[in-house]
Amino acid sequence: MRIDLSVNGELHALDVEPRTSLLDCLRERLLLTGAHAGCEHGVCGACTVLLDGTPVRSCLMFAVQADGYAITTIEGIAPGPGELSPLQDAFCETHGMQCGYCTPAMILAAHALLIRNAAPTREEIIEAISGNICRCTGYAQIVEAIALAAERMRGLNQPASQT
Amino acid sequence: MSAKSFRFISTDRRVREDRRFVAGKGRFAGDIVLPGTRHVALITSPYPAARILAIHKADALAVTGVHYVLDGRELAGATQPLLAGLDTPKVPRRPLAVDVARYAGEWVAAVVADTRALAEDAAEQVAVDYEPLAFVLDGEEAFAPASPPVHAEHGSNVLLDRTFTWGEVERDFSESSHWLSLRLKWGRSSTVPVETFAVLASWDPWREILDVFASVQMPRFPDQIALALKLPGSGVRVHNDVDVGGSYGVKRGIKHAVLAGYLSRRLGFPVRLIEDRLENMRGGDGHGPERNFDVEAAFDERGVIHSLKLRALDNVGAYAGRSPFQLGKPIGAIVGPYRINSVQYRAIAVTSNKTVQEAVRAFGQAPTNFALERTIEEVARHLNLDRLEVRRRNLIRAEQFPYLIPSGTTYDSGDYHAVIDKVLARADYAELIAERDRLRSVGLLAGIGMAACLEPSGANSTFEPLLNPNNETTTYADSCRINVDVSGAVTATIHTLSAGQGHETLVGCVIGEVLEIDPDCIRVVRPDTLASLPSQSPVGSRMAIMLGGAAFHCAQKLRQRLLAIAAHDLGIAPEQARYENGNVSDANVPQHRRTWTDLVTLAHRHFHRLPAGTEPGLAFTHVMQVPTGGKLPTPDGRVQMYPCFAFEFHLVLMTIDPDLGKPAFVRYFVGHDCGTVINPKIVRGMTMGGIAHGIGAALYEEFAYNPDGQLLAQTFMDYLLPSAHEIPPVEIIHHVTPSPHTVFGQKGSGESGYLGAPAAVASAVNDALAPIGLVANSLPIKIAQLGDMIAKARNS
Numbered sequence A: 001m002r003i004d005l006s007v008n009g010e011l012h013a014l015d016v017e018p019r020t021s022l023l024d025c026l027r028e029r030l031l032l033t034g035a036h037a038g039c040e041h042g043v044c045g046a047c048t049v050l051l052d053g054t055p056v057r058s059c060l061m062f063a064v065q066a067d068g069y070a071i072t073t074i075e076g077i078a079p080g081p082g083e084l085s086p087l088q089d090a091f092c093e094t095h096g097m098q099c100g101y102c103t104p105a106m107i108l109a110a111h112a113l114l115i116r117n118a119a120p121t122r123e124e125i126i127e128a129i130s131g132n133i134c135r136c137t138g139y140a141q142i143v144e145a146i147a148l149a150a151e152r153m154r155g156l157n158q159p160a161s162q163t
Numbered sequence B: 001m002s003a004k005s006f007r008f009i010s011t012d013r014r015v016r017e018d019r020r021f022v023a024g025k026g027r028f029a030g031d032i033v034l035p036g037t038r039h040v041a042l043i044t045s046p047y048p049a050a051r052i053l054a055i056h057k058a059d060a061l062a063v064t065g066v067h068y069v070l071d072g073r074e075l076a077g078a079t080q081p082l083l084a085g086l087d088t089p090k091v092p093r094r095p096l097a098v099d100v101a102r103y104a105g106e107w108v109a110a111v112v113a114d115t116r117a118l119a120e121d122a123a124e125q126v127a128v129d130y131e132p133l134a135f136v137l138d139g140e141e142a143f144a145p146a147s148p149p150v151h152a153e154h155g156s157n158v159l160l161d162r163t164f165t166w167g168e169v170e171r172d173f174s175e176s177s178h179w180l181s182l183r184l185k186w187g188r189s190s191t192v193p194v195e196t197f198a199v200l201a202s203w204d205p206w207r208e209i210l211d212v213f214a215s216v217q218m219p220r221f222p223d224q225i226a227l228a229l230k231l232p233g234s235g236v237r238v239h240n241d242v243d244v245g246g247s248y249g250v251k252r253g254i255k256h257a258v259l260a261g262y263l264s265r266r267l268g269f270p271v272r273l274i275e276d277r278l279e280n281m282r283g284g285d286g287h288g289p290e291r292n293f294d295v296e297a298a299f300d301e302r303g304v305i306h307s308l309k310l311r312a313l314d315n316v317g318a319y320a321g322r323s324p325f326q327l328g329k330p331i332g333a334i335v336g337p338y339r340i341n342s343v344q345y346r347a348i349a350v351t352s353n354k355t356v357q358e359a360v361r362a363f364g365q366a367p368t369n370f371a372l373e374r375t376i377e378e379v380a381r382h383l384n385l386d387r388l389e390v391r392r393r394n395l396i397r398a399e400q401f402p403y404l405i406p407s408g409t410t411y412d413s414g415d416y417h418a419v420i421d422k423v424l425a426r427a428d429y430a431e432l433i434a435e436r437d438r439l440r441s442v443g444l445l446a447g448i449g450m451a452a453c454l455e456p457s458g459a460n461s462t463f464e465p466l467l468n469p470n471n472e473t474t475t476y477a478d479s480c481r482i483n484v485d486v487s488g489a490v491t492a493t494i495h496t497l498s499a500g501q502g503h504e505t506l507v508g509c510v511i512g513e514v515l516e517i518d519p520d521c522i523r524v525v526r527p528d529t530l531a532s533l534p535s536q537s538p539v540g541s542r543m544a545i546m547l548g549g550a551a552f553h554c555a556q557k558l559r560q561r562l563l564a565i566a567a568h569d570l571g572i573a574p575e576q577a578r579y580e581n582g583n584v585s586d587a588n589v590p591q592h593r594r595t596w597t598d599l600v601t602l603a604h605r606h607f608h609r610l611p612a613g614t615e616p617g618l619a620f621t622h623v624m625q626v627p628t629g630g631k632l633p634t635p636d637g638r639v640q641m642y643p644c645f646a647f648e649f650h651l652v653l654m655t656i657d658p659d660l661g662k663p664a665f666v667r668y669f670v671g672h673d674c675g676t677v678i679n680p681k682i683v684r685g686m687t688m689g690g691i692a693h694g695i696g697a698a699l700y701e702e703f704a705y706n707p708d709g710q711l712l713a714q715t716f717m718d719y720l721l722p723s724a725h726e727i728p729p730v731e732i733i734h735h736v737t738p739s740p741h742t743v744f745g746q747k748g749s750g751e752s753g754y755l756g757a758p759a760a761v762a763s764a765v766n767d768a769l770a771p772i773g774l775v776a777n778s779l780p781i782k783i784a785q786l787g788d789m790i791a792k793a794r795n796s
Helices: A022-029 A086-094 A103-116 A122-129 A140-155 B018-022 B072-078 B116-123 B139-143 B169-175 B221-229 B254-267 B277-283 B323-327 B329-333 B365-383 B387-394 B416-427 B429-441 B463-467 B503-515 B543-570 B596-605 B680-699 B757-772 B783-795
Strands: A002-007 A010-015 A048-051 A054-057 A070-072 B038-044 B050-056 B066-071 B107-113 B127-132 B158-166 B178-186 B198-204 B209-214 B236-238 B271-274 B291-299 B305-317 B342-351 B445-457 B478-484 B490-493 B522-525 B577-580 B583-586 B618-624 B644-656 B663-673 B731-734
Touching (some): A103 B018, A122 A140, A140 B680, B038 B116, B038 B254, B050 B107, B066 B072, B066 B254, B072 B254, B139 B291, B139 B342, B158 B323, B169 B342, B178 B365, B209 B254, B291 B365, B323 B329, B323 B342, B323 B463, B329 B365, B329 B445, B329 B463, B365 B387, B365 B445, B387 B416, B387 B445, B416 B429, B416 B644, B416 B731, B429 B445, B429 B644, B503 B522, B503 B543, B543 B577, B543 B583, B543 B596, B583 B596, B644 B757, B663 B680, B757 B783
Parallel strands (some): A002 A070, B209 B236, B305 B342, B490 B522
Antiparallel strands (some): A002 A010, A048 A054, A048 A070, B038 B107, B198 B271, B478 B618, B644 B663
């Protein structure tokens, strides 16, 4: 089946089997391997990507269903090669990961949260990442990373005295 | 080693690995594809025990894009069985079942096709004729002589049954005024990483070498593949520059690698096997201990325990891997942090028709810690004494270190009372009790839990010779190599894979500390295993001690060489040369110096100015023996197991909803002493992650089976991994008692949190249930069970 996938602002014309999941399509056809397979039944969240800004499980969606949406993967988050977004940098600052396998999905879930809520409470952060399983960290440093990023992003472009 | 200030060690530095992960640029095994790669799907046994009568391959082979269907007989004919820890030759373990399948989900045949989807389609076309056989699931039943043996040739289900007696157990029992006994159960769970096991194997017939890219954490991994495939050791090249998406002990993957390696050799193209979640949980051979404890304790009226008799029976599943050794490691901390005069320990490992057990975080120590802590609490209850006071009376005191325990291990250092006091002060223990009582007064079940536990660290494999007399392994080395190139840049090597432990950061930090240069300027790389020095992989909380130690000693060799070259070139005595920030000067005339650049140039280019006998260049290696290691066990089974012993004290306040049975954490404190902390971010993360895993093992996670031998937890909707909702904020209280055995005083922390969290949760649940007269002696204690227990107690 022919589809046009808009991924990280770039349009890809693809011919895929109807049964191909969006996750497999991103990883195998577009070589965007930052989205990971964890359970392939929609629980662990490691395959999370953004569809028009909303986190979705790319393992539970067919690639053909994603035609017409703006897809954002982790590869679309960094501002440039070697350059981190404030959220990515905050994850590094708090060490909000260990093995790194759930990390891209965590960052996308948090990215979506911070776009709609610049000052999330701890409970709102927990809720936003509660669909993403991390087996390494116990979540504390992830929650701190998101809170730190929110704080830093709120401070952007503010006079130093007010930050 | 006394506490001292460091330049980089113990400072709050970033973890260099993180940059690639936040960008989605980790390199996981599933991300790697070679040209022409084909894919494997597996056909599994639907029966817990069955004879395989026939495997019908034709329909699958007729599918376009399908290349091969491999059965167990062919594979067994061409390969050796996988290595087992014990000498159990009649319990052969192979990647695919041969003639008999021994657990539901066991891999029976493998399909190779152009894509994974095609391979799965074709797997459905493979029909297998089975004749179901008698099976046994329960460990105690399997141990009974009349039970059906999982391996008929072996004659019974007993892999190991050995009783150790350390000290005058019977005398101590007869001289004690009190004793009690209890039975405890540690349920079957595992670490269940989010990344399943993945392997890509590629045989090059022209170079006669098998390249392996795998998501693995396994000692002797390339060696075991080579043995099974009958290749020379140098015929297998495992690529260490692969990121492992979580392991916590379990990513052993030897059967996967042998299967993929054989297929690649047989078929002439690269073959990839990535478990799906079901293959991982049911047939991936990654379940953890399932252990019954029968404990007898002899003690006096003050609650001081004089002797213990422990019987531990572990249900290791259908085949013998390395798992029976998980009964051996706890021998090195068999009395926990307590002074117990004598111990009898009976260790039993039995086969059953369940999934195979593999190494899980702490390698059997967490269940043992749970048993010890339950015992302490039962002693307190028996005497109507305070649980904390009974612990204090039994704890080893700071002035008693180094402390020899009955089973032959000497604990290096510790100050358990100080850690506990710090935690109680931080938690305001009196207020915590008052809060528990307030919660009780509004109708909740509320309990305070505590656990005082050890983390043996710096893994040695002394349990191998201890439990297998034909195995005389007395070293478990790790290594580092440093090269300073002609430009002056420093590159160091790691010779194993990492699964999130931050080893590149560790090595950079340690070498920077020794050389007094910025750790971020030190490149750390991972050569493949053929270009590597010895490594035993990051098991048993060993890498801070062993890789950190190897990097330290290697950097010291470099530093000494720089001093020698400079002294010679300056024409001064070596002891007059002073090293500072990479430069060397004359202690008496500081302006007489050779800079780093000068010294690198001398070493690489000016041979005529080097001291006689000096090798050109600046290349160094260090292969490190485990501190305190090197000895075989005594005939009565005493041995120094691990070198270093970290301590943790958990203190938690929990509630249980009396109607739903739902547990919730109100407060969670942990005091942690792992000696000198090399990287605070890493150690904190490991402790937090270990606590989360321990909470899962205590309350949520279980590989339960139905009476038909079918695994009930086949998805993440049945096997419940804690989410961010279930894990409370945890306050960590640090204490530092340096180890005398390590270069900076560090101990291990890779298993921290998990060592004590299950025991602490059990303690809190029992404190909460005590007012209604209930005792929980089995883990996990799941919501439904709690709800049923509470309802039953209230109705009676």
